[in-house]
Amino acid sequence: MIHSEDSSRADVLIVGAGIGGLTLALELHAAGRQVQVLEVAEELGAVGVGINVMPHATRVLAELGLLPALSAMAVTTRDGYYFNRFGQQIHHETLGTGATHAYPQLSIHRGDLHTVLLQAVRDRLGPHAIRTGVKCVGFNQDRDGVAALVEATADGRRLPPVRADALVGCDGIHSAIRKQLHPNEGAPVYSGVNMWRGVTVAPPFLGGAAMVRAGWLTTGKLVIYPIRDNVDGQGNQLINWVAELETPAHKARAWNTPGELTDFSLAFADWKFDWLDVPALLAQAESVLEYPMVDQDPLPFWGEGRVTLLGDAAHPMVPRGSNGAAQAILDARALREHLAEPDVERALAHYEAERRPATSSVVLANRATPPDAILREVYERTGDRAFDDISNVISPDEMEKLLQQYRRLTAGADR
Known part of the structure; x- marks a missing residue:
């Protein structure tokens, strides 16, 4: 079902309630930001198989207060x-x-990690922080903000655009946000x-x-x-x-x-x-x-203006070295820190300047070494x-x- 939208405009709109998107929601909430998450799935459940959370990513989750819950589920x-x-x-x-x-280093079922993150978001941000059953198909932006163009997952009907000061595409390997930014990207x-x-x-x-x-x-x-x-x-x-x-x-x-x-x-x-x-x-x-x-080959840029990418939407990599989820979690921490800057566009540009070269090195290392x-x-x-x-x-x-x-x-x- 489609959850009702909070009447207040969000500071940051997050497209995708996966590991990267939920971690970002928790990070931004901890920094005092108003966050809205849009998720294409109508119901959020435990899916997937195993995942490794490397120590540098565990640190971020521990600083969000999640280590006891994760340790109880993980090996x-x-x-x-x-x-x-x-x-x-x-x-x-x-x-x-x-x-x-x-x-x-935590070895955990992806569904268990997702459950811990999801419960924390609902507990801390409230039941309306995540709108499910909403498919983001693109965005428009102007000097005053950015609008996500959305449809109902169930029947494809167009819904009112959702506005915010910034939009982060955390919508995974088939990201609609990435596709709009890079329409001619190769296979x-x-x-x-x-x-x-x-x-x-x-x-x-x-x-x-x-x-x-x-x-x-x-x-x-x-x-x-x-x-x-x-x-x-x-x-x-x-x-x-x-x-x-x-x-x-x-x-x-x-x-x-x-x-x-x-x-x-x-x-x-x-x-x-x-x-x-x-x-x-x-x-x-x-x-x-x-x-x-x-x-995917590393991108020449992640975002424009008030829009950027995070996690698999930004840097899909060969699954070696247990770095996919870890890098999404590190992205979330970096974006939180850069969004302390009052100028949103400058903040997103600085986030990309830090994380795009770093994650590109991991993509290429996973191929070669x-x-x-x-x-x-x-x-x-x-x-x-x-x-x-x-x-x-x-x-x-x-x-x-x-x-x-x-x-x-x-x-x-x-x-």
């Missing part, structure tokens, strides 16, 4: 492991607070890798707080980590997994496209290790989603064979150098 990730497809350990690293970060860039995602109830592995990257894209790569503890009263966890495989063709990008286990499971049929039975994990999944690993580059090196140096001693394949110093390359490239995006 605090402590260990990162790299394996080849034969189950041999290549590297181990400590994550989160164990790696000297001030805040933890998404396909990496040549397709991924399938799912969640499975299973016993804990490797201590119950580990993130595993294993294999390589040519023959099959997996990312596996738990996102809920003791889901059945018997100690089992909800395990999130992502299967990645070089694939010539792919479906159109949509986060919730159903996938088929038979399209990729053969690549992992012999992945039965003493620490995990991968075929069983995949076969027992509650459901499977398919998504091509695509991104992702955090799983260690797996690529071992795959190529061994010829995709088991090794006797990993130190004869790649030294600890070389592995650390590869990891540091990604950390340095993404450091500019960590405020």
